[in-house]
Ligand SMILES: Cc1cc2nc3c(=O)[nH]c(=O)nc-3n(C[C@H](O)[C@H](O)[C@H](O)COP(=O)(O)OP(=O)(O)OC[C@H]3O[C@@H](n4cnc5c(N)ncnc54)[C@H](O)[C@@H]3O)c2cc1C
């Protein structure tokens with residue numbers, strides 16, 4: 001676990017509670033969420049078809065895809081509702097000095 | 106108690122019902138009878154990603170045979186051609202007889218056919234199932250100029266896919282706008298422009314007078330005497346519930362099988378769900394029949410609960426989508442009962458939504474935009490509808506104001 005893998009996303013106040021922001025790094029894109037109990041991160045693209053989840057709706061611990069309402073658990077990435085059936089990849093998140101970092105492998 | 110539960114029709118509503126029954130009832134026999142020799146699969150990709158080769162057959166199945174085996178759900182490939190509700194029996198062509206204690210009818214819907222001379226019957230293609238999708242996909246690979254009769258969702262989705270396969274596509278629609286009157290004209294026009302920008306030709310307000318076969322190609326004569334030459338014809342002119350089997354029985358039919366909010370039909374122990382059912386919606390206080398993915402799933406699940414004895418009302422707010430080119434169109438609630446229309450946005454790149462209100466509450470909405478741009482707002486709209494919220498119209502009409510501000514927690 002080298003330190004280099006932690007990538008800075010932005011300030012903790014850049015995301016409203018129960019909301020998300022899109023974060024692009026190199027050729028990858030992610031969603032970073034602020035839920036009532038902290039920050040979380042997942043892949044940015046829905047596993048069903050190629051649409052970005054940044055335009056989706058965050059409700060409790062879930063993100064709902066804007067295209068066909070596939071639902072994923074933000075914390076585990078589990079696909080909860082069709083047409084999404086493949087899980088979404090999740091990433092560790094830490095907060096340091098009011099800044100959010102995600103660990104990309 | 107161990108019952109014999111039979112599900113007639115192995116599509117989306119059928120499979121979701123079967124699994125829901127099993128969740129609530131570990132003992133009963135559950136048997137799905139399906140005339141397609143395929144496990145239940147998703148139809149939406151047939152007109153889109155399957156034609157485009159972005160999805161393969163194996164991507165379409167809802168569940169593998171292992172899932173059904175583990176849950177002890179039997180699937181039998183058989184076509185039923187007679188029912189005897191009095192004695193609770195179903196009959197197949199091959200003389201097989203199936204007895205049930207409870208029956209779910211989930212036979213879906215079927216495409217309307219053009220009335221044409223007999224000798225052309227096999228020349229016009231329709232799209233409802235995987236077999237037809239495979240055939241169309243194979244044949245269009247050698248065709249260039251394709252005509253779609255009917256500018257509804259499925260016809261337009263096929264037109265979008267074929268255009269992306271570099272085909273010249275002509276769509277002929279009898280009405281004065283695409284996708285029927287249920288879609289706001291402004292939204293239909295935005296979708297039409299996108300088709301035209303991609304090279305598709307859209308002909309409105311025209312009827313087919315005659316189709317003639319010429320050297321393997323076709324000539325379509327329209328009612329204004331114009332002539333269209335084409336080398337392949339697909340028709341998508343709407344669908345009807347699959348109820349022929351029940352026409353001379355006691356089962357109450359009216360634009361499908363009439364059901365109450367518990368998916369119960371007019372006959373005891375007989376339930377119906379999905380495209381085939383004209384169900385009572387307690388929120389809208391009226392009956393409706395829907396042909397949508399979300400509805401087939403949720404209605405199937407609700408029927409499953411009721412069959413298993415868990416009395417459950419069906420209250421889902423209707424929702425459906427259509428994908429054409431880089432556009433995603435969504436429809437929620439009902440859009441034909443309103444005293445006010447409110448528009449949100451006017452640029453397809455940011456999404457355009459029309460809300461249909463009655464007594465200051467949303468009854469339904471229709472939106473279209475570049476993929477991803479209307480989904481969140483439409484979803485919030487469904488919630489506002491469901492909660493019967495009196496809405497602030499200023500927020501609805503101003504795209505800079507977030508709709509989730511309207512949700513009362
Ligand atoms: C090409 C296409 C594209 C679509 N795209 C979208 C979309 O983008 N968005 C959306 O929301 N919805 C879409 N839909 C609609 C959605 O797929 C349907 O609403 C849904 O499949 C309905 O499910 P169902 O279980 O009621 O019926 P079906 O899935 O049609 O299943 C019914 C099954 O019953 C079988 N059956 C009928 N009679 C008998 C009999 N006598 N014996 C045995 N079996 C029988 C049929 O063969 C069929 O397999 C699309 C539909 C099609 C055809």
Ligand code: FES
Nearest residue numbers: 046048049065070
């Ligand atoms: S693209 Fe996300 S559910 Fe279809």
